[in-house]
Amino acid sequence: MIFLIGFMGSGKSTIAKMVSEKTKYPYIEMDQAIEEAEGMKIRDMFASKGEQYFRDKETEFLRHLKDEVVLSTGGGVILREENRVLLQEGTVVYLKAEWETIVERLTGDTDRPLWKGEDSEKKKRFDERLSLYEQAADVVIDVDQKTPEEIAEEVMGRLK
Numbered sequence: 487m488i489f490l491i492g493f494m495g496s497g498k499s500t501i502a503k504m505v506s507e508k509t510k511y512p513y514i515e516m517d518q519a520i521e522e523a524e525g526m527k528i529r530d531m532f533a534s535k536g537e538q539y540f541r542d543k544e545t546e547f548l549r550h551l552k553d554e555v556v557l558s559t560g561g562g563v564i565l566r567e568e569n570r571v572l573l574q575e576g577t578v579v580y581l582k583a584e585w586e587t588i589v590e591r592l593t594g595d596t597d598r599p600l601w602k603g604e605d606s607e608k609k610k611r612f613d614e615r616l617s618l619y620e621q622a623a624d625v626v627i628d629v630d631q632k633t634p635e636e637i638a639e640e641v642m643g644r645l646k
């Protein structure tokens with residue numbers, strides 16, 4: 487299993503699709519799988535059931551995963567220690583982006599429930615997570631100033 491981790495906008499979905507094509511492992515979008523299982527958008531889950539309910543669903547999802555897949559994880563999957571342990575079942579690839587890169591990519595985005603509020607609040611969330619991504623990662627890839635193809639190739643090279 488190949489797990490792509492990183493902050494919102496780091497490129498997990500984009501790169502997971504490309505790595506899936508290269509490896510022939512199926513591509514799974516964790517957020518989408520949870521939305522389908524719950525019959526509800528994550529935004530609505532946060533609003534009606536609370537963030538912890540969603541976090542429980544993330545942990546359950548990881549517990550039941552066993553096939554060879556390329557998984558684009560949710561940006562907050564590394565928050566729980568149990569999840570970080572479960573991720574060790576596969577190769578964890580951290581797509582590491584500078585804050586400026588994230589802002590450039592997500593400015594104007596209204597779809598991500600935790601991409602809202604003051605810039606300082608978002609930056610604080612980003613800073614607080616950096617060490618957790620590093621801790622969970624087997625492979626760290628800097629994604630700034632690279633094309634998706636370059637990044638996907640780099641992932642492939644680091645899997646060997």
Ligand SMILES: Nc1ncnc2c1ncn2[C@@H]1O[C@H](COP(=O)(O)OP(=O)(O)OP(=O)(O)O)[C@@H](O)[C@H]1O
Nearest residue numbers: 493494495496497498499500501561591632633634
């Ligand atoms: N290497 C890249 N260069 C330029 N733009 C990119 C690159 N990778 C991704 N993008 C763009 O940045 C945006 C965010 O990418 P993507 O949706 O893949 O990130 P993500 O990590 O899956 O985000 P989320 O956690 O919110 O789902 C998209 O518009 C995507 O097209």
Ligand SMILES: O=C(O)C1=C[C@@H](O)[C@@H](O)[C@H](O)C1
Nearest residue numbers: 494517528560561562599600
């Ligand atoms: O960074 C986060 O905590 C999140 C990222 C998204 O992928 C979703 O999993 C959800 O919106 C939470």
Ligand SMILES: [Mg+2]
Nearest residue numbers: 498499500558
């Ligand atoms: Mg994504």
